[in-house]
Amino acid sequence: MIDNMLKLARINIQKLKPYQSARRIGGEHGDIWLNANESPISVLFKLKKKSFNRYPECQPLNLISAYANYSNLCNDQILVTRGADEGIELLIKAFCEPGKDAIIYCPPTYDMYRINAKIYGVEVKEVPTIKNSWQLDILNIKLNLDKVKLIYICNPNNPTGNVVFKKDLLFLLKITLGTALIIIDEAYIEFFPQESMSFYLKDYPNLIILRTLSKAFALAGIRCGFTLARKDVIDILNKVISPYPIPVPVSDIAIQALEKDAIKTMKSRVSDLNANRTWLVNKLKKISCVKKIFDSSANYILVQFFMFEKVFCTLWEQGIIVRNQSDKINLNQCLRISIGTRMECERLIEEIQFFSKKFHF
Numbered sequence: 001m002i003d004n005m006l007k008l009a010r011i012n013i014q015k016l017k018p019y020q021s022a023r024r025i026g027g028e029h030g031d032i033w034l035n036a037n038e039s040p041i042s043v044l045f046k047l048k049k050k051s052f053n054r055y056p057e058c059q060p061l062n063l064i065s066a067y068a069n070y071s072n073l074c075n076d077q078i079l080v081t082r083g084a085d086e087g088i089e090l091l092i093k094a095f096c097e098p099g100k101d102a103i104i105y106c107p108p109t110y111d112m113y114r115i116n117a118k119i120y121g122v123e124v125k126e127v128p129t130i131k132n133s134w135q136l137d138i139l140n141i142k143l144n145l146d147k148v149k150l151i152y153i154c155n156p157n158n159p160t161g162n163v164v165f166k167k168d169l170l171f172l173l174k175i176t177l178g179t180a181l182i183i184i185d186e187a188y189i190e191f192f193p194q195e196s197m198s199f200y201l202k203d204y205p206n207l208i209i210l211r212t213l214s215k216a217f218a219l220a221g222i223r224c225g226f227t228l229a230r231k232d233v234i235d236i237l238n239k240v241i242s243p244y245p246i247p248v249p250v251s252d253i254a255i256q257a258l259e260k261d262a263i264k265t266m267k268s269r270v271s272d273l274n275a276n277r278t279w280l281v282n283k284l285k286k287i288s289c290v291k292k293i294f295d296s297s298a299n300y301i302l303v304q305f306f307m308f309e310k311v312f313c314t315l316w317e318q319g320i321i322v323r324n325q326s327d328k329i330n331l332n333q334c335l336r337i338s339i340g341t342r343m344e345c346e347r348l349i350e351e352i353q354f355f356s357k358k359f360h361f
């Protein structure tokens with residue numbers, strides 16, 4: 001019976017390996033979760049709206065205005081979505097002809113660009129970044145532009161943590177003007193705000209920016225993201241979004257999170273996390289089972305370990321859950337560690353130090 005049902009699914013769905021989300025892999029195991037780049041600290045909210053018998057606005061105006069204010073843009077340059085993930089999908093849905101168009105994706109990076117393209121039957125051209133610097137391979141992107149409608153670039157990149165050279169992004173925007181859209185996923189931009197490309201939206205009609213409240217804003221649980229672009233692109237995306245994508249409690253909380261005081265709190269949390277990252281990197285540098293630490297401008301670090309599997313399992317057994325990235329291109333022996341509270345960072349270091357001594361590194 002199960003086999004028969006699978007045969008009914010579209011061929012590309014039959015072959016699809018779904019996204020391995022942290023919650024799917026990690027389940028509820030452990031007490032220190034450093035595997036999904038979430039905020040380790042929760043913010044408490046109270047719902048202001050108490051009745052839910054009516055459908056929400058398709059694009060809640062107060063929320064759009066709040067985000068426009070936060071990002072220094074106009075209301076008509078903003079689309080609210082069910083997380084940044086929905087933005088990734090809507091772009092493919094609206095711009096890519098299945099079986100005809102292609103996207104470019106530059107691994108190692110966030111997997112959802114590739115997975116959404118596969119779901120829609122859109123070709124994925126993989127142009128890996130340069131090993132260890134993780135900068136874009138501009139030459140190869142340029143050589144692969146045939147049929148390409150969308151180029152997804154994550155900045156700062158997940159899971160490597162680097163920021164992408166601004167000159168490369170501007171070069172890509174120039175050479176694809178009129179043929180393709182450049183999508184910059186700024187899910188972690190609050191950890192290095194100077195790198196945002198939002199300033200360039202006025203200059204480049206082919207620039208799209210994705211944002212989220214899931215990371216720096218500590219609201220992964222409400223599923224709220226934003227797509228920033230010129231009005232004509234936003235209008236197209238509004239054609240394909242579902243009729244009521246943002247539940248009333250979501251916009252209620254998101255609006256509160258974008259109030260002046262809440263943004264201040266967010267910024268202070270970000271600077272604490274950035275300080276914890278520096279602390280963690282300095283401690284790790286002195287541990288001998290650590291092979292290499294990559295520079296990060298986000299709330300996680302990518303670390304290469306000797307005996308990385310044993311490190312992963314030892315931490316797991318101690319209730320500390322990190323993310324194994326070793327199956328990704330050029331990420332041999334690498335684990336990604338989200339930055340937790342200072343106490344969580346201390347626990348992590350203790351365990352890795354203990355491990356390192358036990359195996360006489």
Ligand SMILES: *Cc1c(COP(=O)(O)O)cnc(C)c1O
Nearest residue numbers: 083084085110158187212214225
């Ligand atoms: C976490 C993450 C997202 C998903 O954001 P949501 O708003 O939670 O859907 C998108 N892009 C990158 C690079 C991420 O790391």
